Amino acid sequence: MSNTYKVNDFSKIMNERRSIRNYDPTVKISQEEMTQIINDTVKAPSSVNMQPWRFAVVASDEGKSALAPLVRFNKVQNETSAAMIVIFGDLNSFEHAEKIYGTAVEQNLMPQEVKDRQLEVLSPLFEQMATEDKKEMAIIDGALAGMNLMLVARAYGYDTNPIGGFEREKIAEALDMDKERYYPVMIVSIGKANEEGYPSYRLPAADITTWK
Numbered sequence: 001m002s003n004t005y006k007v008n009d010f011s012k013i014m015n016e017r018r019s020i021r022n023y024d025p026t027v028k029i030s031q032e033e034m035t036q037i038i039n040d041t042v043k044a045p046s047s048v049n050m051q052p053w054r055f056a057v058v059a060s061d062e063g064k065s066a067l068a069p070l071v072r073f074n075k076v077q078n079e080t081s082a083a084m085i086v087i088f089g090d091l092n093s094f095e096h097a098e099k100i101y102g103t104a105v106e107q108n109l110m111p112q113e114v115k116d117r118q119l120e121v122l123s124p125l126f127e128q129m130a131t132e133d134k135k136e137m138a139i140i141d142g143a144l145a146g147m148n149l150m151l152v153a154r155a156y157g158y159d160t161n162p163i164g165g166f167e168r169e170k171i172a173e174a175l176d177m178d179k180e181r182y183y184p185v186m187i188v189s190i191g192k193a194n195e196e197g198y199p200s201y202r203l204p205a206a207d208i209t210t211w212k
């Protein structure tokens with residue numbers, strides 16, 4: 001199915017994004033539309049294209065109840081959003097290497113010899129990588145997906161709030177996921193805005209940039 005963007009104006013999408021913490025609780029997002037949103041989101045880049053991001057879309061009452069004790073001061077987002085999308089990084093992301101690189105060859109996106117060469121280098125690299133390094137990769141790549149998700153959501157007419165305030169140690173288990181494998185990155189609440197949000201100040205480039 002083709003994308004159904006409601007807003008396709010980059011300035012509106014980016015400059016008018018605000019963290020929205022209160023949503024119209026009657027507006028749900030269908031699984032079909034959510035699938036489109038996620039398929040757009042994963043156009044984000046990732047380290048060696050391993051795409052370690054995993055999404056748990058928590059939209060049901062049971063799922064929201066499981067999250068409720070873990071979201072600290074973010075209860076309103078949990079109660080009113082169409083979904084709380086929990087982004088995890090898969091510490092075994094290399095399991096998908098064959099599918100990612102093999103499909104790229106099948107679809108003529110990558111020559112066979114490039115795939116072979118890449119996997120030959122990457123396979124021992126991932127095997128020997130320290131868990132801390134895998135977690136760092138998960139956070140960097142997962143955060144890029146998170147940002148993309150927030151912009152994509154606006155194109156579909158929804159708003160979001162990135163949420164870091166939750167019980168990181170407990171969230172995988174609460175969603176019946178293997179906590180040794182799935183490392184939490186952030187939650188993004190998504191839904192139809194029930195408030196305007198507020199504009200916030202950004203330090204100008206002059207304050208935060210060095211020119212070498």
Ligand SMILES: Cc1cc2nc3c(=O)[nH]c(=O)nc-3n(C[C@H](O)[C@H](O)[C@H](O)COP(=O)(O)O)c2cc1C
Pocket residue numbers: 017018019020021074161162163164165166186197198200
């Ligand atoms: C990693 C991260 C974690 C955040 N955690 C929370 C949170 O737990 N609760 C919340 O209400 N907002 C949270 N925010 C939203 C920020 O407060 C917000 O992005 C910032 O104030 C700028 O406002 P804006 O998003 O409207 O531009 C978080 C943002 C980021 C990037």
